Amino acid sequence: MTASRRQILTGAATAAASALAAALPAQAQSGAPAALRARRLKPGDTIGLVSPANATFEREPLEIAIESLQALGFKVKPGAHLRSRYGQFGGTDAQRASDINDCFADDGVDGILAMTGGSGSNRIVDKLDYALIRRKPKFFGGFSDLTSLVNAIHLQTGLITFHCPVAGSEWNEFSVQQFRAVAMEGQAQLMQNPPSERGDNLVPREDRISTLRAGVARGPLIGGNLAVLCSLAGSPYFPDTRGAILFLEEINEYIYSVDRLLSTLRLSGALDQVAGVVLGKFTNCGPGNGGYGVLTLDEVFDDYFLPLKVPVYRGAMIGHIKKKFTVPVGQLAEMDASAGTIRLLSPAVN
Known part of the structure; x- marks a missing residue:
């Protein structure tokens, strides 16, 4: 084989390998264990x-x-x-x-x-x-x-x-339906907030979706409580967020604390390569006694997530609330920030 032909074949193989790696989820590229699925739960278990x-x-x-x-x-x-x-x-x-x-x-x-x-x-x-x-x-x-x-x-x-x-x-009925669909029936579930009831108001006020940056993204679902997630930073147990859909929720933290926690994620590099962000409920996360001499949550979220130039929405039924999604950690999903949805791309259980 001539040197030039060898170079052409080697270059083609390298390009093919690079294309395959780009198509794989971040976990596969990083050498993390392949996904394991538990057997679905059923009545009598x-x-x-x-x-x-x-x-x-x-x-x-x-x-x-x-x-x-x-x-x-x-x-x-x-x-x-x-x-x-x-x-x-x-x-x-x-x-x-x-x-x-x-x-x-x-x-x-x-x-x-x-x-x-x-x-x-x-x-x-x-x-x-x-x-x-x-x-x-x-x-x-x-x-x-x-x-x-x-x-x-x-x-x-x-x-x-x-x-x-x-x-x-x-x-409650909503949480049970979500749990059964994902963990027991093995559905490729579409997670979407319940229809908002406006009651006596002119427009709905509860469980609203707010789109920070429109778009659709795919990746494994990774995340949970913001403070707990940040507490793992620097340890072997901190999740790999590369190519992930990062979902976050919080409770009882002042806004300045939320800002500091998000700075931990940014400085650790966890935000650098996410595919998208889903913000759940930030329950009782207000300005504290000082009132709005501090940034608002809107401003904090804009500061950290808009520069990422990935789809972001806020208000998902994730967090310290009565009605909850069942979110499979590690499962490939697609988020639509305009529609305010998360769609599992396959069942999360066998």
Whole structure:
């Protein structure tokens, strides 16, 4: 083979490889584990109920949570330390981690759901048996403080996890429909806010969508609670946001704190290569006692997200609200910032 022909063939092969790499999701390019899907949940399955974060201090919330899961058609197996307490946590770090590991190891448990959020999940993120989880993938879900665990498990194992109601959440009709469609029926769900009711008002005021930058984007869904996500920065458990649709929500943070948290994402490089951004509800995130001598949330979001020149919308049913989407972390999806929708490109469960 002549040198010139060899160069032509080598160049063609290199171009083909580059084109293939460009077509792959960021996780595949970065060498992260290939996506794993849990078996879909079905009535009669057993849910392992665990407390990876805060303790539950009264009996009644536990009773309501168990009855809610039973009303969904599940059997419930409480973790060995579900009712434990260490300070504000649902047991010691070792106890809380062992309950999760034991549920993944237990062939009689079909899926795992957190009882509540709060704080403490970061303390056990390095104590999970990720090799075990890869061998025995199961549904794992929760939101708020569980942001660290659903993202870490996906990053370390490839398992698609779920940013969804915790067992102690209000299981209203909207949240139940979303959960069933994604986790039980395996639908390629279109996540769209419920029709706004205007009541006595001239126009609807609740659950509105605001488009910051129009457009359509595709990528794996990554994200959750802003503060918890930022707390993982610099660790091996911080998610890979390259090519991702980043979704964020928050509660009880002053606007200056939201600004600081978003600066952490920007300075860490997490915003540099996102495909799009979906902002959920930022509940009770106001200016504080100083009033509007500070930036508004609108201004903060514009400052951080408009320069990215990717589709962005605000107001998705994600966060500390009664009606919630079930968002599969790691699942490929398409967002439409003008329509205010997220569409799963395939089922998130087998």
